[in-house]
Amino acid sequence: MSKDPWGLEGLPTSAYVIADVQLTCSAEELAEYRSKVVATLKPYGGHHLTRDSEIEVVEGE
Incomplete structure (x- = not known):
């Protein structure tokens, strides 16, 4: 069996x-x-997409 069945390795x-x-x-x-x-x-x-101390809940509680 292949370790990468979807061909995504690399x-x-x-x-x-x-x-x-x-x-x-x-x-x-x-x-x-x-x-x-x-x-x-x-x-x-890697890089930050955003960093912020203000949080806005847009769904759920």
Whole structure:
């Protein structure tokens, strides 16, 4: 049996992360963390679509 029955091996894969984060650090620690996050995404061609502290519920509760 083939490991990749759909013939998608080697094609780019998209991933989306939605997070509701409760901060437990100082503003300085957060700034340091945020300054380093982008570098962890770059090797994979990743980037932020949006970053915001305001949330709008458009469906559900």
